[in-house]
Amino acid sequence: MVAQTETESAKHYAPVRARRPTDFDLTLPALGLLALFFVLPVAMLLTRSVTEPVPGLGNYAELMGSSTYLRVFANTFMVSGLVTFVSLLIGFPVAWALAIMPSRLASVVFAILLLSMWTNLLARTYAWMVLLQRTGVINKMLIGVGLVDKPLPLVNNLTGVTIGMTYIMLPFIILPLYGVIRKIDPAILQAAALCGANRWQSLVLVLLPLAMPGMAAGALMVFVMSLGYFVTPALLGGTANMMLAELIAQFVQSLVNWGMGGAAALVLLVVTLALYAVQLRFFGTDRLGGS
Amino acid sequence: MLLNFDRLGWWKLVLIGITLATTAFLLLPILFIAALSFGSSQWLIFPPPGWTLKWYQELLADPRWLQSAWTSFRIAIIVTVLSVLLGLVTSFGLTRGRFPFREALKALFLTPMILPVVVLAVALYAFFLQIGLNGTLTGFVLSHLVLALPFSILSISSALEGFDKSIEDAAVLCGASPLEARIRVTLPAISHGIFSAAIFSFLTSWDEVVVAIFMSSPTLQTLPVKIWATLRQDLTPVVAAASTLLILLTVLLMLIVAVIRKGLKS
Numbered sequence: 280m281v282a283q284t285e286t287e288s289a290k291h292y293a294p295v296r297a298r299r300p301t302d303f304d305l306t307l308p309a310l311g312l313l314a315l316f317f318v319l320p321v322a323m324l325l326t327r328s329v330t331e332p333v334p335g336l337g338n339y340a341e342l343m344g345s346s347t348y349l350r351v352f353a354n355t356f357m358v359s360g361l362v363t364f365v366s367l368l369i370g371f372p373v374a375w376a377l378a379i380m381p382s383r384l385a386s387v388v389f390a391i392l393l394l395s396m397w398t399n400l401l402a403r404t405y406a407w408m409v410l411l412q413r414t415g416v417i418n419k420m421l422i423g424v425g426l427v428d429k430p431l432p433l434v435n436n437l438t439g440v441t442i443g444m445t446y447i448m449l450p451f452i453i454l455p456l457y458g459v460i461r462k463i464d465p466a467i468l469q470a471a472a473l474c475g476a477n478r479w480q481s482l483v484l485v486l487l488p489l490a491m492p493g494m495a496a497g498a499l500m501v502f503v504m505s506l507g508y509f510v511t512p513a514l515l516g517g518t519a520n521m522m523l524a525e526l527i528a529q530f531v532q533s534l535v536n537w538g539m540g541g542a543a544a545l546v547l548l549v550v551t552l553a554l555y556a557v558q559l560r561f562f563g564t565d566r567l568g569g570s
Numbered sequence: 571m572l573l574n575f576d577r578l579g580w581w582k583l584v585l586i587g588i589t590l591a592t593t594a595f596l597l598l599p600i601l602f603i604a605a606l607s608f609g610s611s612q613w614l615i616f617p618p619p620g621w622t623l624k625w626y627q628e629l630l631a632d633p634r635w636l637q638s639a640w641t642s643f644r645i646a647i648i649v650t651v652l653s654v655l656l657g658l659v660t661s662f663g664l665t666r667g668r669f670p671f672r673e674a675l676k677a678l679f680l681t682p683m684i685l686p687v688v689v690l691a692v693a694l695y696a697f698f699l700q701i702g703l704n705g706t707l708t709g710f711v712l713s714h715l716v717l718a719l720p721f722s723i724l725s726i727s728s729a730l731e732g733f734d735k736s737i738e739d740a741a742v743l744c745g746a747s748p749l750e751a752r753i754r755v756t757l758p759a760i761s762h763g764i765f766s767a768a769i770f771s772f773l774t775s776w777d778e779v780v781v782a783i784f785m786s787s788p789t790l791q792t793l794p795v796k797i798w799a800t801l802r803q804d805l806t807p808v809v810a811a812a813s814t815l816l817i818l819l820t821v822l823l824m825l826i827v828a829v830i831r832k833g834l835k836s
Contacts, residue, residue, distance in 0.1 A: 305663030306675060309656050309719060317682055317716050320697035373592045376585040379575040388593050395596040397820045399777050401797045402813035406599035409614050409805055416616045465573035478581060481572050507686025509780050514801060524688040531692050544689045551686055
């Protein structure tokens with residue numbers, strides 16, 4: 280009886296999956312690596328959040344109950360939102376221009392985008408630390424043209440983080456948005472013009488809605504990336520506007536509080552995965568891999 | 571007419587203006603650092619009062635800078651080799667295989683790319699402290715490999731998907747063994763994917779700083795960690811010199827990529 284069921288199920292399977300036994304086996308080494316050095320460590324860290332120092336949800340209660348930590352959460356969302364908004368505001372016209380400008384000119388802009396993206400993150404952050412310091416070029420220029428008479432505090436605060444992170448995130452919004460605008464059929468815009476739409480109407484009623492999926496996907500990606508950023512906020516931001524990733528690092532490195540570190544990591548992880556789930560649900564899988 | 575460059579009217583000027591301003595915004599800080607690295611001002615005054623090479627001398631005279639660069643390079647090379655090999659094997663399995671949960675497996679392989687690095691860094695730090703891999707070359711390589719592998723799998727898989735498998739089958743029909751066919755027919759055909767996998771893996775490891783901050787020990791640190799540690803103390807122009815060399819390396823890599831892409835196309 281048992282043997283019969285087995286042959287039946289084998290028969291049932293055989294035509295559906297013409298599986299060569301080696302194909303799955305080929306993924307095993309990578310699977311082993313990820314299981315051992317990715318899934319396991321993350322799971323262990325998250326477990327510590329409910330077991331240390333005592334079993335229970337005490338760490339989460341502390342994280343959610345303290346105004347200090349809540350301010351870090353709020354600040355993380357605020358900075359990420361601001362960076363996303365500014366990136367989108369600058370990125371849309373640039374992506375639009377790139378999609379329609381002569382290809383020779385566009386390739387120069389692309390080369391600079393790539394150069395900026397590929398340049399070491401710390402080198403780029405360092406550049407902004409120097410540019411924005413009290414005696415830096417930006418302050419000198421502002422004073423020189425008479426806009427301000429005292430140097431502005433541009434670094435170790437929200438301004439510094441926003442400028443530095445927007446600088447890093449811009450290519451990540453321009454490139455996907457360029458791809459989306461590039462795919463829009465110019466004839467649709469022509470039709471809008473023929474139907475009597477002026478430029479503003481064409482922009483607001485036709486081009487923007489058509490570009491919306493790309494804008495939403497790019498914005499979500501930049502937002503999620505910003506949420507977990509560590510280096511740039513740590514170097515360009517001040518102590519008053521700490522972000523979540525810095526908090527996690529601080530719990531682990533200076534306070535050696537693994538329970539709280541694990542709890543904060545779980546919060547970041549859950550928010551990130553939830554936002555990615557939204558992205559997958561509404562914009563398909565094609566944006567997952569970046570460009 | 572918003573998508574016709576020549577019929578935009580004065581909007582064209584606005585778009586071009588914003589694009590030029592953004593391009594300048596992206597490019598100028600990089601040029602600025604390169605210029606400052608030759609400036610004589612300790613306090614990074616711009617324009618510099620004079621020109622000098624002393625920051626480069628200081629950089630090259632300090633064995634810790636060279637040592638960290640060498641450490642970074644060794645790690646990045648090992649990671650690149652392992653990531654490409656592993657990516658190649660995995661991609662064959664993923665693109666050719668017809669097994670249940672294939673999509674889920676693909677998604678799992680890509681998660682290290684989308685997860686906040688700081689979570690992985692802290693998790694691996696805790697784990698490596700327990701098993702004694704913290705501050706070791708192996709620890710660095712393993713953690714960077716986890717981060718680099720998704721890029722490798724993505725590049726090679728997409729090249730493999732674009733390759734017509736019947737060509738490989740033809741080679742087998744002509745008497746090649748399946749492995750021989752893969753190595754001598756398929757590999758050359760997907761070499762552009764392998765090449766991007768190598769570049770991305772190298773850059774991922776070479777530039778990685780968050781995991782490295784946690785992984786490093788006083789005796790073993792990578793170049794980004796050395797820059798990080800220096801920057802936390804002061805804005806010395808030596809970092810400008812180091813950054814300029816890194817920028818030069820980026821330009822070099824971009825040129826190599828452009829040349830090889832051109833070569834592959836023709």
